[in-house]
Amino acid sequence: MRISDPKIVARLAELHVELQPGAALAGLTSLGIGGTTDLLRIKNHEGIPDLLNLLDSNHIPHKFLGGGSNLLVGDGELPWVVLQLVCPEPDIVLEGNFAHVDAAADLGRTITFCAKNDLGGMEGLIGVPGTVGGALRMNAGAYGMQVGSYVREVKLYRAATRKIEILRGHQISFEYRHTSFAPDDMMLSVKLELPSKLFKDILQGIRICNEKRRSSQPLGQKSAGCIFKNPPGASAGRMIDDLGLKGLSVGDARVSDRHANFFVNAGRASARDMLALITEVRERVQKTYGVELENEVVVWNA
């Protein structure tokens, strides 16, 4: 979708929004899949309510992009524009055991920055790609921890009130890969409370998690992490593996040989290929186990 009306373009500039016409979303997602549309890069949080009013009043549909690491975007010219926050400088401010972090901050950088200041707790998430905002919205987790445990406050644009608001931790529910945020709420920043821990001890935890991840996940390849959520009490990866589906492909979309719940783009996979592979695997699991796997990956299909 293209914004060409000069009045809208001028207003975007007033709102400190940088317009990148015809951005290729394949370059903004870890799967390396996705068509083109206009990208609106937001430099100032305070302008967001006016920006969304501008888009709505001109009937311009939109979606919010975080780090693009858990996302499968459709092919071709996309029927909505994409909004993304520009990461400010500094993006992390520490105050005792609290870390005030911008939603656009890189998750790995945040974990290591806090670690160097003797604040730990999140080492299990090292190696999870993406932004802090994305991790927060999905309640990212690994190796027995989840980001929600450390959240004390979230500043967000709330679609329901069309305002920027601050929610306290207890007002938000964090479940397995799910939160109570509405799909069109936009995470802006978060206040985390992290336990004091010596850098060398955190580093030890980080090394262990890195090693586990390296040995079990296809880290060097283009993927969106796990495709399906684990059904209660079971592992989607093991179920798919037990069906002998590692290596199953549609075009260049392929079930990883290393971890069967990771589907990789082994070349020039399209969204169509990846979606066909997801459907095929879901159907085979359903047939054998009678379990309907739910997507973990977020799909923006045109």
Ligand code: EPU
């Ligand atoms: N397994 C297999 N074959 C496979 C994959 C896994 O037999 O191809 C077995 C493993 O050997 C293990 C069990 O299944 O005994 C569980 O595997 P793993 O420890 O890799 O954990 P998982 O349940 O597959 C979850 C998260 C990952 C997270 C890891 C580590 C989900 C859907 N996945 O994977 O998160 O990194 O635990 O904590 O919750 C993600 O969210 O994108 C993600 C990758």
